[in-house]
Amino acid sequence: MCNKKIPKSVIERIPLYMNYLDKLIEKDVQMTSSTIISQDLGLGEVQVRKDLNLISGNGKPKIGYYVKDLRQDLESLVRKKEYTNIVIIGAGKIGEALANYYNYEDSKFKLLGIFDNDNHKIGKVMDGVTIEHISNIKEFSKTHQVDIGIICVPPTNAQEVCDKLVDSNIKGILNFTNVVLNVDNNVCVRNVDIVSLLTKIAIEINNE
Amino acid sequence: MCNKKIPKSVIERIPLYMNYLDKLIEKDVQMTSSTIISQDLGLGEVQVRKDLNLISGNGKPKIGYYVKDLRQDLESLVRKKEYTNIVIIGAGKIGEALANYYNYEDSKFKLLGIFDNDNHKIGKVMDGVTIEHISNIKEFSKTHQVDIGIICVPPTNAQEVCDKLVDSNIKGILNFTNVVLNVDNNVCVRNVDIVSLLTKIAIEINNE
DNA sequence: TAGATTGTTAATCGATTAACAATC
């Protein structure tokens, strides 16, 4: 469908560019350039130039980039519709924190549903969304176009929940457990394990 | 001090190996090998062999590795003392969720303190730790050896809090805001921005 | 025109993978 394949390394930097451009738009800045962006973000100048050329290709020599156009080019890489729809699985502390997360409101991610397996929680409303039973997820995803599922359940249930999401045709998973999830390679998984992150930091400061 | 410099790419995989070995130890498995590990974790065989050789170097031809010894070699990369001490800055939803995080208990990370700037929260006990005012952090870190600070404050306060941590001689920072923190390069920062993570997933599933 | 910025081509660097000799 889209044949412009973006390297992993570039994908890692895209949110950085998006946040940066959003700030420029807030300040009503019209134009920018690879040089300026690279300085402000602490990246290599050529790296930024290559990234932007790949992402947009609308740079003008001597001029640079129109901020709004560039922002739109980034946006179209991320979604072809207005919102990316997400669901949260697991209405515990982490799930709750995510549902309330201060960044959602002005983002293009829309929380469609929260699911849990604890009957005491079903029916409760969290951040304007009613908690449903996990067994409803497949039915739910038939009527709602769910793009990403966020797994915030205890590790023992992680793979089982993951399988349910994949079975519901959800193609993106954000995994907050420390379990290495087993999925088809057409499903995109990213992991946020706090202990793993702390461990990596500990290694780096321990070996300075 | 430690001249065995570990490449970034290897550091990324170390928590994976640690979790894996922990499971083997639970199951009382004595020996393992690069081949087995690579299959179970879905990594390249040579990659695992090279990693383990760099990390430990105690592999025996035809035999493989002693699980417990290998686990200990990994441990000594992460810390030279019993615990890595952490503090949480920001006692909001995210901070609270992290303080209660189900993984802490059996990990080697010890939560020493929680700090906030909201006087209503000071003195409250959260997960057995009393919330203190952020202005106490420097004094606190003189008497406690704090290794890592976790920033869970609103974005507008992130850089200011970061500066306080660095000023308190804390060398590792886990940043839960979407702010690009400005630090000396002897400080190690890792970022966990949910929206950025979701964005990267959205790009990948949008460009399949 | 001169300067600033672009995009591209070539060189370098680092990480992964392949091939293979060494060994318990």
Added chain:
DNA sequence: TAGATTGTTAATCGATTAACAATC
């Protein structure tokens, strides 16, 4: 010994950086 595993050396791959020509 033969097989399984190790560690190492060489080849490949991808990402970054350097050099430079093109252009508004």
